Amino acid sequence: MATPERLVVIGGDAAGMAAASQARRHKGPEALAVTAFERGHFTSYSACGIPYWVGGVVDGPDALIARTAEEHRARDIDLRLRTEVTEIDLDRGRVRSRDLADGGRETWTGFDKLVVATGARPLRPPLPGIDAPGVYGVQTLDDGQRLLYGLRGAAGRRAVVIGAGYIGVEMAEALVHRGFQVTVLDQGAQPMSTLDPDMGALVRTAMCGMGIEVVTGARVTGVLTDEDEGQARAVVTEDAEYPADVVVLGLGVRPETALAEAAGLPLGASGGLRTDLALRVAGQEHVWAGGDCVEVRDLVTGEHRHIALGTHANKHGQVIGANVAGGYATFPGVVGTAVSKVCDLEIARTGLLESQARAAGLQFVTVTIESTSRAGYYPEARPMHVKMLAERRTGRLLGVQIVGREGAAKRVDIAAVALTAGMTVEQMTALDLGYAPPFSPVWDPVLVAARKADAAVRATGSAGPR
């Protein structure tokens, strides 16, 4: 019998374990030996669920685990938890790992094929007090557990969230649910810098209406700690001091690529690993990479971006698993879709912001409309703002942002598909979207925006030389 091919996977979360599982589906243990290394305690979990666990909306941590270590092992995946890979030796086809549970015992493991799925690390600026007890990240299940203990033991009910992006606003909701008085600090002009400022302003208004204090233009300079226990007790900005019994960091993430970089694997301008469409690392025959550690192609601009999202990581894993097993699949790229909520406010975007379109050299029109989630006369019709960007002259859709209540977030999928297909806003005006009074006005809000954008494109049609 031939020796099975050896696959090593670094990182036991979405991308890595999806790759391992998918490869295993295609090839049995007699053809492929799969070893996966994970430095944490858990595999295949929903990091996106952590804010809801912290907020008490969902149970955790078990409910957030899509597939346990035991389930992976039952499918003949040699999964090594609490084991950190410390070196990739591409020349000799092996990785060195350290068993964190066993005094750091080191082992070398050989591979024929390698998958790098090392994820991302949360931004933690090197400020005084940032590592003090009482300051929490929310990247891993371990982080979530620590924060929950922290909330229970907090001396008071004041929480400060640093960063008003997706994680920041979701954590603000979670802390409100836990009875905290929440202040969110952000250095931008508006919360949600993943939206244009005019749409971010709508989020700010809604958050304030929920009793959440939103402070923008806030440059955090450090965390004050009490003298006795070193516990965080306030967040300091250039302008003020915000008392805090709990501090949560929601500053976003960067690709975790130190290991890959040390091995000479190529990074893109975004800092993520550079891959081809089959997610093979650029220039490598037997190395694939996926998940939060890679950069992805932006299908609207053709440029590469780093976007850490579980849904991409899962897709990457599927693609890598198929390719590792000798099949063929690609990950063509993303259009930048993201949805979130703060209490009952839904926030969605896809494609480019104004700033991104401008940076890409595009000229465009923007329109913003207000409509409702259902026919205006139908109960619980909720207001919804839709902003749309379309390229000047061509009318190609460039981006959509939606802020509203029930029914707002997932409407962005319409635009996500239209962007993928390269549709113009004029083409979009004819889209055959689902209509019935409980689900939409007779003109869906996205169609209303497309009509207005189409009119704006036509109005610029004759301006200036081609």
Next chain:
Amino acid sequence: MATPERLVVIGGDAAGMAAASQARRHKGPEALAVTAFERGHFTSYSACGIPYWVGGVVDGPDALIARTAEEHRARDIDLRLRTEVTEIDLDRGRVRSRDLADGGRETWTGFDKLVVATGARPLRPPLPGIDAPGVYGVQTLDDGQRLLYGLRGAAGRRAVVIGAGYIGVEMAEALVHRGFQVTVLDQGAQPMSTLDPDMGALVRTAMCGMGIEVVTGARVTGVLTDEDEGQARAVVTEDAEYPADVVVLGLGVRPETALAEAAGLPLGASGGLRTDLALRVAGQEHVWAGGDCVEVRDLVTGEHRHIALGTHANKHGQVIGANVAGGYATFPGVVGTAVSKVCDLEIARTGLLESQARAAGLQFVTVTIESTSRAGYYPEARPMHVKMLAERRTGRLLGVQIVGREGAAKRVDIAAVALTAGMTVEQMTALDLGYAPPFSPVWDPVLVAARKADAAVRATGSAGPR
């Protein structure tokens, strides 16, 4: 000053009045005189809202009127309510109308341009008793008003709905809301013949769970009336007799084209008026048609179909209005999207059913998956069945049907856009759809279906000669 051009519009609902309004936006009364004829009492109303008005969910009839006669007249549209056009004289460029409120006084009105928007008429098979008091249609606001009076005066609380299509199931819900014991009769194998039978079976199960009796394979032979007052008291089928204090007809509609046909305007095989892409009636220079009286191009098969839907009618009106005013717009066609609900059950479809794909000569694979509206661990994650059809070999998406609870119906929009763009199910597996636990599992149900359909297409890839 030149004489204004004369536009005549026949039909004062969505398509007709949208055309009139849009034309007026582009051209003032000095350039265009607009006369619109409507035989009923109301203009520009949401017929789709009637079941919710009858069910007491929304107020009516005023709330269902998007724009009143007065509002139209204030914009210099000469709107003649209760006035029925009885003849189109194309040779002399004039229409004959009858004033229903004024003893049927007849008038001739000349036109330079004509818009035919005569709508649809509900099917009412010529069966004994079908016109008896107590048997109601639900096509117009007048119908809705009559039915509401009928419900109040009903001798008992038993209702029979004939037809289990969209109107039938929506009326079933409305009657449940009004405290009626509801039986729905349909001659098909399952309710909702706009779905494949396997998906219709899910609707049946859910309806039965709501206490609605669903009788399929039921051929209605007549309505029994009581001897004294001639009031309907039971619906008779070939097999049984269903006592009824109220009978509602929900058998669908046919294009109302008698007037156009008499004038020699061309009908398509579907019975609707045949137009070009600009909605000009085939062979006519100065006549446009839109709304429920025309047939539309099915973008999936290229064939023409009759689909009566307010959202299409509104789009038609916009396109016609622009063209009548000398602009340029087209209505490329539809993909057959429709959404509805019965109580909390959401029902959606787009593209082709199995039977339609087969009739078009297409070979295809079908898959059905069950998933949830939100991450499985998130509260109120509701089950959802998604069925997907893809063309054999090419993998082109052909159709999607969704039956589920909250969050099911509007997900069909993803597929509607993908169909419009001619995407394959493989392309769909990479779609960048919005993901966050409150809104979707990490693999949106539509993506889960696309993955399974892609696998099914691949599995058929090598079967048989090309």
